[in-house]
Amino acid sequence: MENNIILIGFMGVGKSTVGLLLSQQLGNMFVDLDSEIEQAVGLTIPQIFYNNGEQAFRNQETDCLSQLNPQMKLVVSTGGGIIQRKENWHLMHKLGTVVYLHADWDTLVERLVDSSNRPLVENGADDKLHSLWLQRQSLYNQADVVIKTDGKSPQQVADKVISMLECINDNME
Numbered sequence: 001m002e003n004n005i006i007l008i009g010f011m012g013v014g015k016s017t018v019g020l021l022l023s024q025q026l027g028n029m030f031v032d033l034d035s036e037i038e039q040a041v042g043l044t045i046p047q048i049f050y051n052n053g054e055q056a057f058r059n060q061e062t063d064c065l066s067q068l069n070p071q072m073k074l075v076v077s078t079g080g081g082i083i084q085r086k087e088n089w090h091l092m093h094k095l096g097t098v099v100y101l102h103a104d105w106d107t108l109v110e111r112l113v114d115s116s117n118r119p120l121v122e123n124g125a126d127d128k129l130h131s132l133w134l135q136r137q138s139l140y141n142q143a144d145v146v147i148k149t150d151g152k153s154p155q156q157v158a159d160k161v162i163s164m165l166e167c168i169n170d171n172m173e
């Protein structure tokens with residue numbers, strides 16, 4: 001498959017797990033953007049938020065995204081807030097096909113229990129986080145492809161992504 005794949009979606013939806021599976025299956029290089037940011041800054045994500053603030057994190061996020069090479073075969077898993085900046089959309093579209101991994105709120109509530117590494121999850125899946133999830137839906141839905149993940153294993157989600165992209169490629173030929 002020619003396309004680079006950029007996975008977007010809310011925290012806890014499984015972007016990193018699915019991304020790794022996809023990269024193994026397709027023989028693409030896997031890039032976890034949050035890990036790239038941590039390496040570039042030399043701090044963990046919570047440390048960046050607490051020491052430098054969210055804006056500094058967002059600048060770093062755009063910077064790391066802009067440094068990815070569209071010529072390489074990539075599967076990129078992004079942080080849940082990447083969709084907030086218009087500039088990031090230009091960069092993601094330049095890189096490849098943007099795939100939104102969607103999960104219902106009830107599914108995410110269960111997956112967000114263990115979120116000690118997520119500075120935006122202060123009190124588990126509370127009302128504030130639910131509002132953020134709702135607020136972001138219209139942005140996530142601007143993706144090229146939307147995949148529903150509820151009730152699916154990471155492998156089933158990866159298989160679905162591949163079949164959807166194959167379908168798009170076939171229709172473009």
Ligand code: S3P
Pocket residue numbers: 009010011012015034045078079080081082117118119120
């Ligand atoms: C964020 C999601 C996190 C991380 C940061 C901010 C967000 O990534 O980038 O804590 O704004 O939704 P995950 O979606 O991988 O948890």
